[in-house]
Structures are given as C-alpha cells and as structure tokens.
Amino acid sequence: MTPGARVSAAIEVLDAIAGGLAAEQALTRWARQSRFAGSKDRAAVRDHVFDVLRQKRTAAHYGGSEAGRALMIGMLHGQKADLDALFTGEGHAPMPLSEEERRFPQTPEDRATNLNLPDWLLPLFDTALGEKADAAALALQERGPICLRVNTARIEVAAAQELLAEDGVQTRANPLTAAALTVTEGPRRIRNSRAFIDGYVELQDAASQAVVAGLPLGGRVLDYCAGGGGKALALAMDPSRQITAHDIDPRRMSDLPLRAERAGVEISIADREQVVADGPYDLVLCDAPCSGSGAWRRAAEGKWTLTPDRLTELTGIQDQILDAAATLTTAQGVLAYATCSLFREENEARVDAFLTRHPEWKATRMDRFDITSEGDGFFVAQLTRD
Numbered sequence: 568m569t570p571g572a573r574v575s576a577a578i579e580v581l582d583a584i585a586g587g588l589a590a591e592q593a594l595t596r597w598a599r600q601s602r603f604a605g606s607k608d609r610a611a612v613r614d615h616v617f618d619v620l621r622q623k624r625t626a627a628h629y630g631g632s633e634a635g636r637a638l639m640i641g642m643l644h645g646q647k648a649d650l651d652a653l654f655t656g657e658g659h660a661p662m663p664l665s666e667e668e669r670r671f672p673q674t675p676e677d678r679a680t681n682l683n684l685p686d687w688l689l690p691l692f693d694t695a696l697g698e699k700a701d702a703a704a705l706a707l708q709e710r711g712p713i714c715l716r717v718n719t720a721r722i723e724v725a726a727a728q729e730l731l732a733e734d735g736v737q738t739r740a741n742p743l744t745a746a747a748l749t750v751t752e753g754p755r756r757i758r759n760s761r762a763f764i765d766g767y768v769e770l771q772d773a774a775s776q777a778v779v780a781g782l783p784l785g786g787r788v789l790d791y792c793a794g795g796g797g798k799a800l801a802l803a804m805d806p807s808r809q810i811t812a813h814d815i816d817p818r819r820m821s822d823l824p825l826r827a828e829r830a831g832v833e834i835s836i837a838d839r840e841q842v843v844a845d846g847p848y849d850l851v852l853c854d855a856p857c858s859g860s861g862a863w864r865r866a867a868e869g870k871w872t873l874t875p876d877r878l879t880e881l882t883g884i885q886d887q888i889l890d891a892a893a894t895l896t897t898a899q900g901v902l903a904y905a906t907c908s909l910f911r912e913e914n915e916a917r918v919d920a921f922l923t924r925h926p927e928w929k930a931t932r933m934d935r936f937d938i939t940s941e942g943d944g945f946f947v948a949q950l951t952r953d
C-alpha cells in the first residue's frame with residue numbers, strides 16, 4: 568500500500584469508530600476486508616488510528632470536525648506532514664484537500680484542547696497530579712513504550728536479552744524494576760521469538776511489573792481480579808508463593824493456564840465459592856477495574872468514552888472489591904490495592920474510604936507511578952490490620 572492508501576484506510580477505520588465500533592474491532596474488520604494489506608501496512612494504519620485517538624481534540628480542531636478525513640488531516644497537519652504528498656487522489660490515496668480544508672485555524676488557546684482532554688477531566692488531572700498534570704496529559708499523546716518482563720524464575724535478565732537479540736529484538740534495562748526490559752528494536756518480532764515462545768519473557772508494562780515487585784514474598788496469594796493474568800504470572804516468579812487467580816468474569820482468565828504453562832509456573836484458578844472455602848490468604852491483590860487513565864496511551868478511546876457516571880460506578884465497584892477482599896485476608900496478611908488510574912477518586916480516595924469503613928486497617932504504603940517513557944501510570948497501596 569502507498570502512504571496515501573494507508574491514510575485512506577485509517578480514515579475508513581476512524582469513520583467506523585465514529586459509527587460505534589471499538590477501535591480494535593474496526594481495525595480487525597478493515598484487516599479482514601483488506602487481504603492485500605501486509606503486516607507493515609496493518610501496523611501503519613493502526614499507528615495512524617491510535618495517533619489520532621490520542622490527539623483527537625487537536626486533530627478535530629485543525630481538521631474542522633470529527634469525521635475520519637478531518638481527523639486525519641488535522642492530525643497530520645499538527646505533525647507537519649506533507650499533506651499534498653498524501654492526499655493526491657491517485658490510486659487509493661484520499662482526494663486532494665479542498666480550499667476550505669486548507670484554511671487551518673490558529674493553534675488552540677484553551678488548555679483542555681491543547682492537552683487533548685475532555686473539559687471535565689482537567690480538574691481531575693489537576694487534583695491528582697498538581698504541577699505534573701500537564702506533563703501527564705502530554706505524555707498520553709505519545710506512544711507508550713513496549714516492555715517485557717523477564718521470567719527470572721527461569722532465566723537471568725542478561726541471558727534473556729541475548730536470546731531476544733538472536734531473534735532481532737533489541738532491549739535495554741528499564742529502571743522501574745530489575746526484571747523489566749524496554750524494547751528498542753524489533754517489537755513486532757517478539758511473539759515469534761524463542762524467548763517469548765519458550766516462556767522466558769512476557770509482554771508487560773514496566774510499572775505494572777513494579778507494582779508486583781513491591782509486594783511481600785512467599786505465602787498463599789490470591790490475585791482477586793486476575794483478568795488475563797499479567798500480575799498473577801509476575802507474582803508467580805517467586806517460587807515460595809502459592810498463587811490462586813480469581814476473576815468475576817472467568818472468561819478473562821481463559822489464556823492463563825496456557826501462559827502459566829509456557830512460563831513454567833503453577834497458578835490455580837478458582838471461582839468465588841472456592842476462593843472463600845480456601846481462604847484466607849497471606850496476600851490478596853486487587854488489581855481493580857478502573858478508568859485505565861494511566862494506560863490511555865495504549866487504549867486512547869477510554870479518554871473520550873469515560874463519563875462522570877461511569878467513574879462513579881467504577882469507584883463503587885472498587886469499594887465493593889476492597890470490602891470483599893479484606894474478608895479473604897489473614898489477620899497478619901496484606902491487602903494490596905492497585906489501579907492503572909491517575910485519578911485521586913480511584914486511588915487515595917478509595918483507600919481513605921476503606922479505612923473509614925474499616926478503622927481496624929491501616930495503609931502501610933502508597934505508591935504512584937507517573938506516566939513516563941519507561942512505563943504507564945499506576946497506583947498501589949498496601950493495607951494491613953492494626
């Protein structure tokens with residue numbers, strides 16, 4: 568595909584998203600209908616679409632509307648791309664820009680547009696992050712790093728780096744935690760690399776790894792909101808832990824047995840009844856459902872689809888999860904609460920509300936991970952009984 572044809576494809580996908588499809592669905596549907604597109608074409612179209620979603624407000628400002636074509640024009644104008652070289656009307660390239668489309672407005676003046684945030688989120692960023700708010704919002708406009716977790720139960724970090732390099736995946740150490748690597752070259756080769764197939768490395772954000780790396784070692788551990796099992800697998804790198812994974816939606820854990828087998832670790836999967844029967848546990852991790860705002864570089868739609876009502880609903884769920892998980896924690900045990908949210912409402916405020924409801928508990932640690940070129944935004948608190 569020519570660069571212009573890739574832009575046309577991105578416009579088609581953006582229109583499908585505007586019509587109600589989720590970004591991943593829209594991309595998959597386009598890829599199925601476009602068998603001629605190679606893997607580089609698919610990656611380029613995907614990059615265009617996610618670049619726009621991360622910067623949708625400025626793209627709409629420059630492009631004049633939220634239609635796919637306008638968003639692409641606005642985003643590429645913001646990137647100072649040569650629009651006339653892409654919008655040629657030749658082959659599958661989009662039609663040349665009209666006179667009206669060439670009349671670009673001045674740089675936006677209001678802060679929310681410049682930061683590519685909906686207005687209502689600005690105060691939440693300010694409350695949670697203070698003087699770091701703008702930097703966090705700007706970081707959300709960039710692509711996130713691709714990170715790996717070395718399965719240190721089975722291989723040393725340097726040996727894993729060598730193995731990856733043999734398959735064309737170059738990495739560097741990530742400062743957030745010892746087992747984390749940042750991929751500097753060959754990210755698309757990871758899934759076919761020996762290191763990945765043989766379970767020596769897993770794809771996992773470095774801050775997500777750091778959350779787990781700070782938890783106590785050993786004992787009986789319950790990952791109460793295990794989802795795909797990223798944190799359960801990271802917990803399992805400590806062979807002295809006995810891990811149980813649970814999720815209200817067991818389908819989310821469907822890949823976990825295979826991933827555990829690949830990693831050479833044991834993780835039991837349990838439903839709520841079994842978890843209650845087998846409890847209490849020395850460590851209960853609640854990696855709670857949240858806005859995902861710390862990871863909006865990777866799932867940029869969330870920034871535009873989150874609503875105040877949904878946020879309130881999420882905080883209610885987070886409270887319920889903490890209350891339920893507390894009853895599953897031993898008297899001397901640790902209850903860990905984590906989110907990939909930036910917002911106070913989902914983080915410190917949930918811990919405060921829990922401590923008000925349960926005065927016999929105290930917070931022994933609270934850590935925030937900023938969104939950086941090393942990892943996503945995360946929050947983790949460790950709670951124990953007095």
Ligand SMILES: C[S@@+](CC[C@H](N)C(=O)[O-])C[C@H]1O[C@@H](n2cnc3c(N)ncnc32)[C@H](O)[C@@H]1O
Nearest residue numbers: 792793794795796797798814815816854855856
């Ligand atoms: C942030 S995701 C977990 C991600 C996962 N820990 C990882 O690292 O890959 C949150 C998970 O919580 C689950 N969940 C939502 N409500 C729950 C509840 N009341 N009890 C247990 N799990 C719940 C969701 O189904 C979702 O899979």
